[in-house]
Amino acid sequence: MKALQLVDEESDKIAFREIDIPKTERTKVLIKLKAAALNHRDQWCRQGMYPGLKYEVTLGSDGAGVVEKVGDDVNQSWIGKEVILNPNIDWGSNPVAQSNSYHILGMPTNGTFAEYVMVDVDRLAAKPEHLSFSEAAALPLAGLTAYRALFTKGLVKDGSNVLVTGIGGGVAQMAFFLAKAAGANVYITSGNQDKIDLAVKNGAQAGYNYKDENWTKTAKADSKGFDAIIDSGGGDLINQYLKVINPGGRIVCYGSTSGTPKNLDVFRLFWSQASIHGSTMGNDQEFVDMIGFVNEHKVIPAVDSVRPFDQAVSAFDEMKAGSQNGKLVLEF
Ligand SMILES: NC(=O)c1ccc[n+]([C@@H]2O[C@H](COP(=O)([O-])OP(=O)(O)OC[C@H]3O[C@@H](n4cnc5c(N)ncnc54)[C@H](OP(=O)(O)O)[C@@H]3O)[C@@H](O)[C@H]2O)c1
Numbered sequence: 356m357k358a359l360q361l362v363d364e365e366s367d368k369i370a371f372r373e374i375d376i377p378k379t380e381r382t383k384v385l386i387k388l389k390a391a392a393l394n395h396r397d398q399w400c401r402q403g404m405y406p407g408l409k410y411e412v413t414l415g416s417d418g419a420g421v422v423e424k425v426g427d428d429v430n431q432s433w434i435g436k437e438v439i440l441n442p443n444i445d446w447g448s449n450p451v452a453q454s455n456s457y458h459i460l461g462m463p464t465n466g467t468f469a470e471y472v473m474v475d476v477d478r479l480a481a482k483p484e485h486l487s488f489s490e491a492a493a494l495p496l497a498g499l500t501a502y503r504a505l506f507t508k509g510l511v512k513d514g515s516n517v518l519v520t521g522i523g524g525g526v527a528q529m530a531f532f533l534a535k536a537a538g539a540n541v542y543i544t545s546g547n548q549d550k551i552d553l554a555v556k557n558g559a560q561a562g563y564n565y566k567d568e569n570w571t572k573t574a575k576a577d578s579k580g581f582d583a584i585i586d587s588g589g590g591d592l593i594n595q596y597l598k599v600i601n602p603g604g605r606i607v608c609y610g611s612t613s614g615t616p617k618n619l620d621v622f623r624l625f626w627s628q629a630s631i632h633g634s635t636m637g638n639d640q641e642f643v644d645m646i647g648f649v650n651e652h653k654v655i656p657a658v659d660s661v662r663p664f665d666q667a668v669s670a671f672d673e674m675k676a677g678s679q680n681g682k683l684v685l686e687f
Contacts, residue, residue: 358413358469359667361400361462368401369414369668377465377473381426384433384476386440388420390492390661391467393683394525395610398674400462409463416442416460418467419482419491420687429476437482440467440474441642442496450638459496459636467492468667470687480646485653493525493656493682494649496636500609501529501585502645503637506537508607509583513538516578518599520544520565520586522554525682526609528657530585531559533645536652542578544570550680571598583607591616593631597623609634657681 362370379385397414399405418440422433440460447454460466460474482491504526505511511534519530522543534541535558543554544565551562561577563570565588574581580601586592587610596606597620608631624631637645648654659679662670663686670683 356470357664358465359415359664360413361408361410363410367668368403369671371665372411374413374469376471379424379426379473381428382475383426383473384422384429384479385424385471385473386418386420386438387423387471388418388467388469388687389488390419390687391415391664391685392417392492392525393670393674393685394496395612395674396459397461397468398671401671402675405462407458407463412462413465413467413469413472414461415467415469415472416496417492417494418472419488420472422479423471425476433476433479436479437488438479439482439491439495440472441478441480441499441639443499443636443639443642444478446638450640453635453638468664468685480642483646483650485650486655489658489661489684489686490656492684493658494529495642497525497529497656497682498533498645498649499637499642500526500634501533502648503641504585504607504609504634505530505534505583507637507641508632508634509585509605511537511539511583515539515582516542516580516601518542518544518574518578518581518584518596520584520592521546521588521612522559522562523547523550523677523680524587525679526587527585528681531557532654532657533648536648536654540578542574542581553680565592565595571595575599580604585609587611588613589616590614591618594618594620594623597627597629600627600629603628605629606631607634608632658684660684661686
């Protein structure tokens with residue numbers, strides 16, 4: 356089968372390879388993929404900026420497809436089912452934080468950028484019926500990350516004022532739609548005016564360009580402050596968030612695309628009774644809850660574009676440039 360792997364010997368660091376279809380082990384299932392979606396971690400792996408990198412590994416954490424074969428210990432009724440995959444592997448028994456053996460499908464184990472993927476049967480969930488395969492493939496990793504960041508860490512609820520930053524991102528788009536579905540007043544930031552305009556058209560209260568140094572004044576005047584800020588930009592913008600967070604509000608960081616801040620405005624942090632929370636992915640119960648929420652509210656993940664699997668490298672390049680608005684999806 357054809358697979359897109361992380362490789363060492365080529366300057367591009369990713370290459371299509373012909374590899375064997377995995378032999379189905381006892382507790383595992385073989386999925387014929389219909390669609391897979393990129394996450395920024397795939398591009399971080401390509402840039403050598405992800406921990407524990409291994410070469411000759413098939414990238415890709417997100418996928419949707421049909422169960423083709425099952426191992427001896429797996430109920431045969433799975434065969435032919437349309438499924439999505441929980442990319443968490445070995446979260447462990449503590450719902451608060453992942454175990455030391457935790458990892459994510461697609462590095463260091465083979466992922467979804469291939470015609471077939473093999474996973475444990477307990478990683479399967481039924482594909483939401485209101486979603487196409489491409490939309491369903493866009494859901495798992497971004498949906499899970501956004502769900503935990505918003506609801507478990509950000510305590511977002513009906514009527515909350517929420518700021519979702521960098522709205523072009525795949526997780527940010529999911530956070531936007533999940534927060535809207537929960538009844539929150541959602542504001543956004545972006546470095547791109549077209550993305551701001553589109554988000555406002557889709558129901559954002561207002562949007563601000565984080566490259567404009569006065570954005571916090573406008574945002575504070577419009578919103579009267581935010582109860583939760585959901586961010587993956589990191590960097591010095593964290594100090595700007597402290598200017599617009601409400602007393603007792605929560606800044607939730609799930610990424611650090613712009614690195615770490617040079618300074619932290621500790622005075623504003625303690626005086627506002629605010630808190631900064633880290634959030635990564637989510638536990639298996641949150642994955643189940645996220646799918647339930649998506650089904651109940653008929654949430655549709657934002658798909659920037661869908662392209663054939665053999666054009667995957669161009670999707671990586673787009674992700675590196677940050678030009679996308681939502682998820683970059685590959686179809687098989
Ligand atoms: N901890 C976790 O579990 C987890 C899970 C998923 C992702 N992440 C991390 O979260 C980040 C986003 O991931 P993704 O998959 O959603 O990637 P993505 O789709 O490539 O999102 C990138 C977006 O980040 C925004 N951005 C860039 N610089 C920014 C800044 N200084 N401030 C605010 N936003 C900025 C841009 O939005 P605009 O174009 O709108 O400006 C860009 O479109 C990555 O760093 C990734 O590693 C972490």
